[in-house]
Amino acid sequence: MPDIRRVGVLGAGLMGSGIAEVCAKAGYEVVVREVDEKALAAGRRRIEQSLSKAIERGKLTASDGEAIRKRLRFSTSLEEFSSVGFVIEAIVENLEAKREVFKALDALCAPHAIFCSNTSSLTIAEMAAATARPDRFAGLHFFNPVPVMKLVEVVRAIGTSDETVARVTAFARSLGKEPIAARDNSGFVVNRLLVPFLLDAIRAYEQGVGSLEDVDTGMKLGCAHPMGPFELLDYVGLDTVYAIAEIMFTEYREARFAPPPLLKRMVVAGRYGRKSGRGFFEYDERGNRK
Ligand code: CAA
Numbered sequence: 275m276p277d278i279r280r281v282g283v284l285g286a287g288l289m290g291s292g293i294a295e296v297c298a299k300a301g302y303e304v305v306v307r308e309v310d311e312k313a314l315a316a317g318r319r320r321i322e323q324s325l326s327k328a329i330e331r332g333k334l335t336a337s338d339g340e341a342i343r344k345r346l347r348f349s350t351s352l353e354e355f356s357s358v359g360f361v362i363e364a365i366v367e368n369l370e371a372k373r374e375v376f377k378a379l380d381a382l383c384a385p386h387a388i389f390c391s392n393t394s395s396l397t398i399a400e401m402a403a404a405t406a407r408p409d410r411f412a413g414l415h416f417f418n419p420v421p422v423m424k425l426v427e428v429v430r431a432i433g434t435s436d437e438t439v440a441r442v443t444a445f446a447r448s449l450g451k452e453p454i455a456a457r458d459n460s461g462f463v464v465n466r467l468l469v470p471f472l473l474d475a476i477r478a479y480e481q482g483v484g485s486l487e488d489v490d491t492g493m494k495l496g497c498a499h500p501m502g503p504f505e506l507l508d509y510v511g512l513d514t515v516y517a518i519a520e521i522m523f524t525e526y527r528e529a530r531f532a533p534p535p536l537l538k539r540m541v542v543a544g545r546y547g548r549k550s551g552r553g554f555f556e557y558d559e560r561g562n563r564k
């Protein structure tokens with residue numbers, strides 16, 4: 275049985291940093307790759323903040339925190355991925371960028387290594403086709419914030435083998451996550467339902483249905499959602515939601531997936547949400563609402 279004790283995580287943004295953290299927490303040796311030192315440092319800081327919070331909340335002991343830090347390595351090079359048995363890609367939601375990096379990894383990694391994408395909406399089969407290992411390629415879709423959310427979607431693409439599905443599912447369980455099986459349709463299970471809801475909230479706001487605060491309060495107090503739709507849009511990242519909406523609209527050609535004009539305008543203005551300091555709401559440098 276190939277050794278998957280070493281895991282490679284591509285991208286240390288909102289999701290990659292959380293994925294690297296939960297893998298290291300579960301005992302895997304993890305190498306995290308980013309495009310440059312600045313992005314790498316930001317990812318490292320995010321993991322550090324999350325570990326400190328977990329220790330503060332009594333979810334983790336200080337010595338376990340130290341052991342987790344030791345299992346994490348950070349790099350701007352892909353070379354270190356040559357020894358990993360499991361790759362989880364969490365880079366920007368862009369097909370060409372993902373295909374390019376998987377193609378490079380295919381030449382570098384051991385033949386037995388399993389490749390997974392954390393994409394929200396892209397077609398897994400389209401990424402798998404950039405490699406010579408479509409049977410060892412699957413979707414492994416985590417939820418934000420990764421250290422807290424229990425769910426992962428395990429996505430079987432057209433070429434994914436039964437053995438890979440079984441191993442990816444077992445890997446998800448080894449992280450303490452609850453896997454559900456999903457088909458390789460854009461948005462899988464959760465985003466297929468969640469994304470139209472979030473886009474509809476923007477459309478309702480465009481139509482003057484209520485203020486941002488009132489819509490959020492309505493869904494929190496009226497439907498027990500932990501976050502209102504605008505809080506959640508800012509939390510996910512408006513650049514990411516916009517990319518997801520474009521991809522899902524292209525896949526299904528249904529108006530409910532189309533990005534509303536306001537979303538596009540906010541993204542072109544650099545209002546990405548919590549990660550850029552401003553989206554529907556404003557945030558301080560620690561990500562707290564002003
Ligand atoms: N490590 C470990 N545990 C942590 C932690 C960390 N870094 N941070 C928080 N926790 C724990 C806390 O200790 C607490 O545990 P208990 O309930 O046992 O006390 C729990 O997590 C909740 O933490 P907080 O009290 O700090 O936070 P909160 O109650 O304000 O909830 C939230 C924060 C979990 C983010 C909540 O607001 C929420 O669930 N929001 C909605 C998130 C959501 O919908 N995510 C999905 C987005 S869509 C997506 O991800 C898919 C996609 O493709 C776009």
Ligand code: NAD
Nearest residue numbers: 285287288289307308309313364365366367393394418510
């Ligand atoms: P993000 O913008 O926070 O981070 C993306 C990171 O990828 C950036 O730091 C960027 O520098 C890095 N990157 C770009 N090209 C790279 C490469 N070739 N190698 C290594 N790093 C590279 O985005 P995110 O929110 O973390 O989303 C990442 C992926 O996860 C996307 O596919 C997204 O759809 C998916 N996702 C996002 C959420 C969410 O709530 N934000 C939830 C589930 C899945």
